[in-house]
Amino acid sequence: MSAVTRKNRDGRKRARLISGKAGSLLRIVFSLAITFFGLLLVTFLIGRVLPIDPVLAAVGDRAPQDVYDRVREEMGLNLPLWQQFFIYISNVVQGDFGQSVLTANPVIEDIKRVFPATLELATLATFIGVVLGIPAGVFAAINKGKWPDHVVRVIGLAGYSMPIFWLGLMGLLVFYMKLDWVAGPGRLDAFYIDFIEPTTGLMLIDTLIEGDMDLFWNAVSHIILPASILAYFSLAYIARMTRSFMLEQLSQEYILTARVKGISEHRIIWRHALGNVMVPLVTVIALSYANLLEGSVLTEIIFAWPGLGLYITNSLLNADMNAVLGGTVVVGAVFIGVNMLSDVLYRLLDPRARR
């Protein structure tokens, strides 16, 4: 017992020594570095134990043996595993993530190209999910056991259990093929592909920068369907969680007190109860956003959407390790970033956390 207290006291003393903001920044940087190192190590090892020959992606199946052997050596695969990893890490520290075998580009360039596509899709999907999901969840909670509740729950369950592959194809068939409301697969009509030079990589913004409204609306009509389909999933999740958080809040005593005080039901639900629900809800939304930012492989395949999910999957299936590791770093950074963002939001939403 006393040993533990002493340890704590020592720790606190040391913490005070690395005082102030610089210290906490240092600690954050250190823990980030460790996190990324671990992430890379694990991914690297998994990549290397996969029963896939990485040389095949570079030379193809029909290359003669001498070419195969030479390329294998060039790729450094003859070295012991720890040495390969060491070389990789020391390059990464210098900002060099290497070259992708599949695209012949530096991995950084590839990621600059594919990540915005995913970012755009995920952000829009999350936006739709939040805007529709929260009211739906609240609505279901205040009508608990009545038909609106059942409707929301059925929609939520369907959204959660329907295969996205099927949903995507059906969406295309109905809204693109039959009704002609939206455009088909791809981020722009094929004919427009060359007309746009990526500045941010976000098609909706790049087309606006170009100032071409035709292109902008074309981009909108392309993104709306895949975004809605991804949104359906996050909507289902957000609505379900909102409902249960709301039910919990509505049964609390302060709600009863408020009702006794004669505050309008509208205000009780949307201000008091929902206000308290927002805090845990931020975590839910952040997690679902981070998941979408990893890239949804199946959606990307069906909608010919050249995003991060497809890039990492394709690279993994070809054992293109530079690309896989680069992608992993991005996914890790996204998770950490979104977590930090939700911490900030926490503080804004919950007065107790501000202290």
Add this chain to the structure above:
Amino acid sequence: MRKLIAGLVMGTALATMPLAAQAETPKNALVMAFAIDDIITLDPAQIFEFSGAEYAGNTYDRLIGFDNDDVSKIHGVIAESWDVSEDGKTFTFKIRDGIKFASGNDLTAEDAAFSLQRVILLDQSPAFILGQFGFTPENVKDKIRAVDDSTLVMEVDKPYAPSFVLYCLTAGVGAVVDKEEVLAHEVDGDLGHEWLKTNYAGSGPFKLNKWTAGESLSLTANDDYWDGAPEMKRVIIRNVKEAAAQQLLLQKGDIDIARNLEADQLAAVKDDANIKLLSKGKGALWYLGLSQKNEYLSNPKVREALKYLVDYKGISETILAGRSQIHQGFLPEGFLGAYNENPYSLDIEKAKSLLAEAGLADGFSVTMDTRNTTSIMAMAQSIQATWAQAGINLEIIPGDGKQTLTKYRARQHDIYIGRWGPDYQDPHTNASTFAWNPDNSDDATAKPLAWRNAWDAGDLTAQTDAATLERDDAKRAAMYVDLQKKVLADGPFVIMFQETEIASMRGNVNNFVLGPSFDNNYYRFVTKD
């Protein structure tokens, strides 16, 4: 809250407004959906992938080419004419006058010599196609040289069959690159390789506009093309992996051609009056590789029995649905010396009696490594069902493409269901892999398909080598027929189908050309009504 509801209403109105302007593709542009994510390089000295080959075939000229409908007719492209010396070892090409590269530079014999030398010096995957004629990085500058601006001389090390040498020059490695342009981008003596991987330096009917890996490839017409400028001023290829998505794009008219439709989609577009299909037999073969390391499969009776246990007709008609024809010889139809008889058909009783002769009347268990794509899995399941009727228990091991291939290349499979595409138009390309295996030990340097299946090809190795030196084409063809019959009778391969490529296109697209391999699928003749 009210604002929120108003926003929702507006959002819904926006979402239901028809955003997609109904636009046909422009009259002078060709838009295609094609799974092009196999492209890993645009350098003709390195390209060895299907869609990469198609790119090179449309953007680079070669010395010589062949007639797509009758490959025995070889014609000049950049070379106007050629001579073969009496001893068969010196080839002299006369280079056509007045051809210009996209850069504006004149194309001379020096460019042609440089391009061929470059293939050997860079020594990438397809380099052996030229390297097999005795060229090495040390001697190639002497053996392949420009005598003057319009004369190219090439000296091979043995008196090979001229058809063998010429067919190899029609392959992608025969593409002529712009020496000046390429060397202007040289880094550390790489002959411009890093640069050319993502750039262009050719003289073909189209030039590269932009390649975005995994996303799109766009080409622009070369209006000064010596053999007539293409009518399509732009060609845009979008990488669409999903066949169903390709079908929708095509039926909607957002693309002109869909390249990768499968059985389901083909059945669906067949009845669409706006869509027509173009098909062409390709060189790729579907086959089963039977590892001779397996105690059952090394029995000749068992190998023969298995050849009677494939429902060739059923698979071809229902699973591959028009995308293949039955073919059992190792040379695809259309090749010099192809043997087009198909002696085996599904015959359970015959197979059973062969198994009984092998002492395996009760059958046995064996595994098959299978790529997890729809049509390959379906083929494997059909085979599993017919084998079961003869008492053979086939366990299918599904895996991703590169994963099953890695196992196959390491000789760790029992059975591998695979697809083999020829590297060039000469029969030696397949003979040297199905019927040739100079060293069957685990650490051999040459690893043809015969080696992967641990099959000692015996005399066939020497016969294959001899066929490359036979200068009489008729005799040469007869040698290959003989080789095919022997592999058919005893080899560890159940060769089943020859692939047919089907391009599905809008009714207004004319003259799209599919050739026997991907590097002779041409866009330059396309017109649109």
